Amino acid sequence: MLNNVLNKAPSSCFTRQALAARPLTANRRSHRRSNTRCAASTMVQQPHPITIAPSKEPNFVQLADGSKMPMVAYGTFLMQQPGATRQALEVGYRHIDTARLYFNEAMIGQEIKEWIAADPANRKREDLYIVTKVFNDCHRPEDVRKSAEASLKDLDCGYIDCMLIHWPDAFMPGVEIDFMGDSVPRDDKVTLADTWKAMEKLVDDGIAKSIGLSNFSLRQVDEILKVARIQPVHNQVELSPYIPQWTLVEECKKRGVMCTAYCPLGGPSAIKPNKLIQDPVVLKLAQETNKSPAQVLTKWSIQRGVPALPKSSNFDRIKTTYEGIYDWKLTDEQMQALNGLENGYRTCAPGWKTWEDDNSYVKELTAAAA
Numbered sequence: 479m480l481n482n483v484l485n486k487a488p489s490s491c492f493t494r495q496a497l498a499a500r501p502l503t504a505n506r507r508s509h510r511r512s513n514t515r516c517a518a519s520t521m522v523q524q525p526h527p528i529t530i531a532p533s534k535e536p537n538f539v540q541l542a543d544g545s546k547m548p549m550v551a552y553g554t555f556l557m558q559q560p561g562a563t564r565q566a567l568e569v570g571y572r573h574i575d576t577a578r579l580y581f582n583e584a585m586i587g588q589e590i591k592e593w594i595a596a597d598p599a600n601r602k603r604e605d606l607y608i609v610t611k612v613f614n615d616c617h618r619p620e621d622v623r624k625s626a627e628a629s630l631k632d633l634d635c636g637y638i639d640c641m642l643i644h645w646p647d648a649f650m651p652g653v654e655i656d657f658m659g660d661s662v663p664r665d666d667k668v669t670l671a672d673t674w675k676a677m678e679k680l681v682d683d684g685i686a687k688s689i690g691l692s693n694f695s696l697r698q699v700d701e702i703l704k705v706a707r708i709q710p711v712h713n714q715v716e717l718s719p720y721i722p723q724w725t726l727v728e729e730c731k732k733r734g735v736m737c738t739a740y741c742p743l744g745g746p747s748a749i750k751p752n753k754l755i756q757d758p759v760v761l762k763l764a765q766e767t768n769k770s771p772a773q774v775l776t777k778w779s780i781q782r783g784v785p786a787l788p789k790s791s792n793f794d795r796i797k798t799t800y801e802g803i804y805d806w807k808l809t810d811e812q813m814q815a816l817n818g819l820e821n822g823y824r825t826c827a828p829g830w831k832t833w834e835d836d837n838s839y840v841k842e843l844t845a846a847a848a
């Protein structure tokens with residue numbers, strides 16, 4: 479189903495230059511690396527399947543390496559709003575998702591420090607779960623390292639909780655690309671295994687506590703698991719009622735890899751019209767539950783057991799999406815109504831990306847095992 483619904487976004491202003499040109503207000507402080515080594519660094523790769531233990535705390539999911547990730551994250555793609563991260567922390571988000579590509583790590587890092595400094599007795603770095611990502615032009619081992627060090631320097635938060643490979647697609651180092659455009663020079667000198675080994679080194683050296691993937695198909699997840707000394711804990715992918723990717727989520731879970739939901743609200747309308755947040759079914763459920771459409775969509779995700787990363791730059795929306803999110807439930811009928819919206823509509827579909835069909839891959843695996 480996936481391959482026949484390749485909703486390609488038009489080539490747009492999402493070049494790295496355009497994203498980088500947005501002003502950042504935070505001070506860039508010196509790099510402070512934690513000496514803390516992660517338990518995962520000594521973890522020997524288990525034969526899969528490794529199952530993910532249900533967390534006793536409903537607000538968290540326990541990952542395969544024992545770390546705990548809050549179920550709702552503050553997403554920050556296209557977020558350049560000073561004060562927004564601080565607002566997210568004030569209203570309760572403890573999981574922040576950024577990326578080298580978003581050009582906001584320094585601002586986020588600065589606001590995290592300010593938030594902790596305002597009440598140091600009750601606020602600790604360890605209370606937060608910070609995710610960032612190595613972009614496509616940094617897949618070579620030396621570039622993975624440079625990118626990770628630059629992220630840590632900008633975030634200035636001692637360590638990264640989880641560093642992800644942003645996309646499984648390697649671009650030539652340093653190319654200036656139109657992110658949504660069709661043609662990008664590919665780097666055939668580096669394999670996913672090379673990149674993964676460099677990611678593992680980040681854990682060995684205390685830069686990241688955990689490592690993971692983003693936009694990986696199931697076959698690509700398996701490619702990593704075959705060579706991994708340190709297991710990937712996440713696969714961050716687009717997940718919403720329009721594109722629930724049931725097979726990918728379930729099969730990753732069996733392998734001990736937790737899928738997390740980007741574009742859970744239907745994505746930024748700056749890329750593609752957001753039809754989901756205005757879908758009549760979502761609006762009807764919002765009315766029935768007396769919640770906002772963003773709360774209904776975030777709830778759908780976490781109620782199916784998938785951490786969600788809703789983004790907003792708007793202070794009120796940051797607050798209302800998170801407010802009381804763990805304190806109520808959609809009924810089975812309401813969950814079914816949202817499940818019924820599946821249509822494969824993909825918001826984040828850069829022109830250079832070819833998506834793989836996970837259902838066909840599972841059929842191949844089943845046939846090979848028979």
Ligand SMILES: NC(=O)c1ccc[n+]([C@@H]2O[C@H](COP(=O)([O-])OP(=O)(O)OC[C@H]3O[C@@H](n4cnc5c(N)ncnc54)[C@H](OP(=O)(O)O)[C@@H]3O)[C@@H](O)[C@H]2O)c1
Nearest residue numbers: 553554555575740741742743744745746772788789790791
């Ligand atoms: N790994 C990847 O490749 C990847 C790709 C995409 C996204 N992500 C991550 O996932 C996060 C979430 O995805 P996303 O930002 O693309 O999309 P999203 O969270 O599904 O949607 C964000 C859009 O919804 C709007 N919005 C938020 N709350 C709203 C509300 N209550 N009512 C109406 N509109 C609302 C936001 O506008 P305002 O800001 O104006 O509120 C923004 O335009 C990202 O921020 C990023 O951290 C990762």
